[in-house]
Amino acid sequence: EVAKVDPTSPQASALKYVHDSAVEGQNCANCVYIQSAEGDWRPCALFPGKQVSANGWCSAWMKKA
Template identity: 60%
Template sequence: MKFSRRSFMLVTAGLASSLILERNVAAQTGPVLESDANAQALGYKTDASKVDHAKYANYQVGQACANCQFFQGKAGDATAPCTIFAGKQVNAKGWCSAYVKKA
């Protein structure tokens, strides 16, 4: 099969775009770090037992990412994407001030 210069350029551009998209998706699915600016703003902790009760008076024992409506995982998942953190992975035992109990 013979490629024209134009076909070659289109195929090359398409491949490059798909590789960049895959890399961006992989970067978004990384873990949320407590040091991330958004995580700090929301008081995210990877371990809910370490939440500052004085600063986050709305926190109640038993609240965790795993039973929050924004947690996108299944029961038993150790980590899963969270809609609050743009699909990044949160710890099921974690907590942040955006917590809303699953219905």
Template identity: 45%
Template sequence: MNSRRQFITQISLGGTALLAGNAFSQGAMVSETDAQAKGLGYAADTTKVDAKKYPKHVATQNCANCQLYQGKAGEKAGGCPLFAGKQVTAIGWCSAHVNKA
């Protein structure tokens, strides 16, 4: 029974540490050179997206008006589940953009 109690305690502490680490790393900005960012065609500025490479890109699309964007209105950056633990710029864009309803 003592080992079960220790296991539950360790799981609780580990989960807390994981959440704290995720909250801390949320401040890091995603770089356009990150492998995930490159794969999704992420640009920190939607006006600099290669139109030939991404013909479905529309100039009015940006991270701030994407369903995946987790930042608050008016913030310059916010989280995105595609870039776990990192932030994207509100004026950024990637090929996974989905307009907010």
């Protein structure tokens, strides 16, 4: 099983990553950097080798086209 991003890790902390988005309409599932269309936990281009929550968020969020 692929490890989940630790929100307290230096990179996640620098990007203010959280497992539960507090920003209306913005989450990992609709971010351009998400690498999968399915699953509660998915790869993200900014966190190689880790998985982010579909409902997560970080300050690098950009709307998926």
